[in-house]
Amino acid sequence: MLRSMKELFGYSVAATDGTIGKVEDFLFDEHTHDIRYLVVNTGGWLDRHPVLVAKVAFGRPHWPARDFPVKISREQVRLSPDLVPDAPPTRQQEADLHSHYEWLPYWLIHGHGTPTAHVPEIPARLCRARELMGFRVYGSDDAAGHLVDFILDEDDWAVRHLIAENEGWWPPRAQMVDMESFFKVDAVVEQVVLGLTAKQIGECPPYDPSAIGGREHEVLYDYQGRPYL
Secondary structure, three states: OEEEHHHHOOOEEEEOOEEEEEEEEEEEEOOOOEEEEEEEEOOOOOOOOOEEEEHHHEOOOEOOOOEEEEOOOHHHHHOOOOOOOOOOOOHHHHHHHHHHHOOOOHHHHOOOOOOOOOOOOOOOOEEEHHHHOOOEEEOOOOEEEEEEEEEEEOOOOEEEEEEEEEOOOOOOEEEEEEHHHEEEEEOOOOEEEEOOOHHHHHOOOEOOHHHOOOOHHHHHEOOOOOEOO
16 A cells, blocks of 8 residues: 555554554655664654664554554563664664664565675665655756655555655646656755656656555556556
8 A cells, every 4th residue: 555654754653562652754765765764753752763663573554543563562662772863774774673672684584695794794775755755856957846655565665755845836736757768866055855857746646645554656657757558
């Protein structure tokens, strides 16, 4: 099922023995677009931020109840390794986190190694999704609006689309752009660069929030917004 990522912000995160906080953000891999971690704001019960939960521990959100279950306990969260606020974890920090929760690291799950004490030195490039919302969206030739949301697939927890809103139109027009066109992030100038022209971005299918919840957009359009025959 396809879902708006922004819709999940603020959901209660339910551990196996009680609530641990609210959904604050997601970290996703810049190259594969797989979501790696949920970022939890623990509020007042745990005076330490952030808390990361790996995808392997995700349950399926209860959308009407605004509840996001995870397969960890409050005690595990309380004893989890400290992380630097507002900074992606280093690979060693990721390894320590996975060891603490006894999660198999994703870099092993996907066949990039075998379980061993050795930790790869180069971490994946992890993007903070919430930080990118508001960044300018640039095509290969010109500006094409700004990024307002991501569409995720809750079946495999991958980011499928980004939503680019073009304020040059009135009312503003939002386009649903396939993540295959996602080229790079330039955090210094707060830009997301896509491998499409501004015209191609403008020709992507319009974003209809009421239609999200199925795969019809993936079936009907390719990554340049052209309908499949």
